[in-house]
Amino acid sequence: MSERREPIGVIGTGYVGLVTAAGFAHLGSDVFCIDIDADKIARLQAGEIPIYEPGLAEMVEANRDRLHFSTQIDDALVNARLLFVAVGTPPTYSGDADLSAVRAVVGAIPALAPRSKQQRHALVMKSTVPAGTGASIQRVLAEQGKAGLGYVSCPEFLKEGSAVKDFLHPDRVVVGDEMSWAGDAVVELYAPLGAPLVRTDIASAEMVKLASNAFLATKISFINEIANVCEETGADVIEVARGMGLDERIGQKFLQAGIGFGGSCLVGDETVLVRLRGRTTLMTFERLWHRLLDDGHQDDDGVIEPAALEVLSWIPGGAEPQFMPVMCVTRRDYDGEIVELRTKTGRRIRCTPDHPW
Template sequence: MKLAVVGTGYVGLVSGTCFAELGNTVICVDKIDEKVEMLKRGEIPIYEPGLKELVVSNQEKGRLTFSTDLAAAVAASDIILIAVGTPAAEDGSANMSYVYAVAEEIGEALDSSYKVVVNKSTVPVGTAEKVEEIIKEKNENAQVDVCSVPEFLREGSAVKDTFNPDRIVIGTSSKKAEEMLVALHKPLTEEIVVTDVRSSEMIKYASNAFLATKISFINEIANICDAYGADVKAVARGMGLDNRIGPKFLNAGLGYGGSCFPKDTKAIIHLAQSAGYTPELLQAVEGVNERQSFRIIEHVKGIFGTELIGLKACILGLAFKPETDDIRDAPALKIIDQLLEMGMAVKAYDPIAVENTKKVLGDRVEYGANVEETLEGTDVMILVTEWDEFVKLDPEMIKNKLNRAIVVDGRNVYEPKAMREAGFIYHGIGR
């Protein structure tokens, strides 16, 4: 099939590249000239394992091209995927200006031939109808069906997730569009759910809100475990073996961050409130998550007291999760801000996300070139992101580099008994 993908962020670039790998002809469109030229050279503006190789390979095979010309891409394609950002507005709602601007351009570019327009962006319920309305305002003769096919990609494993989806959700009321979209996605999985457009749009929000709820739930349990001396890892294991619950997303720690869960939880709360409903559970989920990052601060105070001036903390991990350079809503930023406010100096290291962090924190923080250098001369190691290289650190090396053998483990990757037997003052979350 011939596809145009509008937007070359995580969703657009990964989706477009993977569809090209499946043998489709794909034009990825972005309005930023520098970004398009970079992609043409095979330079990837985001960190995503395996993506660069696929981009280069499919460009060489002529299946994947990059352009700033949306009108030409629309004319050359059967299916147009909208994959632009829907960031949170100040009131928590999704900012739809980018989606609607693209809809206007698509409407202006359409001729009399039939096209399927697909919202891949995470959008409020009713967006497909609004997009179709905008397109037909620009071109009343447009032969178009606007559908919803939400993405369920995880940063750091987006390529793998694209090729191995749990399910594909297609929202449409058009049999013709359904047949085209099923054919496009069938090489990926037989698990294709076809539903009405509004339900499809809600499935994305409901899925992310449920996972956010599971994370906040286990973090709440971890905080209670701290109060009573229980081990949340044992609790989570015992819970997760119940097949009604399952083990995934029961890792207690510092809460969720990134570009999806915080934004989408706020958006569904706003959607509910706009309809006159108070989503008390989801508001509580958000509240727990907002507070969870600061559990680290409570542990630091419990070790050193409230007088922290003159002490230096080593922060390992700046990205919101491993295998990405994304620091949006990353717990590390909140923790560092709080430590600095209390008078501590901070040294920080991340395998990928240092440059992005510098854009936010500047020289308020000292950055190490590697783990050993970052640990050197600090008073406490605080693990914030569970990169594999941090999980496998040698305890003796840590002890030799630190001024004091103190570890605060925000992701519960180390065994408390082993760390304490090795001579550390060790604090986990709920352990």
């Protein structure tokens, strides 16, 4: 594809931002990518791709002349009307989304944008935000004298590991706005993909994303609960899931009994799927440790050699996870650095930097 199309800005060049930028550049747009991480921008300017996604490096390279990287939001404001927002919204300890990066973006847009193009700018929210965020951002914009700035909710559904494919072949494109020029322009940008379009209001677009996430989580939790029942009844949950998933109303996807992760150096509040004396439960390492202590297994060196404890584990190169026996469990006091990793399944975990990976 090489037809010249509407230029856009992308604020935040993480997984979603970089894939969105490369995807729209591939479809013919000039894309002005902005990030506050100067190091990341320098690497991108030097042609380095900070994340691995199949096909992403090739797509960036093929569209290099249309991709522009900067730490200055003005570079996007001067060159584009639509500013796709793809900054992180991680959960806080209370479980709410941390919207500080979204607020920072809203605050960084000047009341009178460069070249006085203010009336023709719009934020296009790709970040996953709680229901009602669009309405509250519109209120904040009005308070800050930026009511002319448009707002579109355009939630992202890509999966890490297949993000480029998901951009090019989305199951659907959801565009929520007040039937403005901005929503029309976003629809036009996605049109070449030929995906089913859900054009709706902002609140409904936000809910499509949140309800989809909740439904997928429910499917996983449901099959994990069924796995527990299977343990009790002697049934094989893999066969049960297959038998259920062949019903097209249910479907195979997101119906595999869940895996946590294994290894040492994980903090106590992380969880793992364990099978103890034939019963499968998802529990924190902290709870597992106390459960084993209650069973009186600890030796003089503080090592527990549990009887009949298994955790669901991947054998390197293996196609399926399996319950593997645990030889010993140890615990240590630690007050050094903790790093956050993202697993292949997209989960973020906290562990010590010497954790093997």
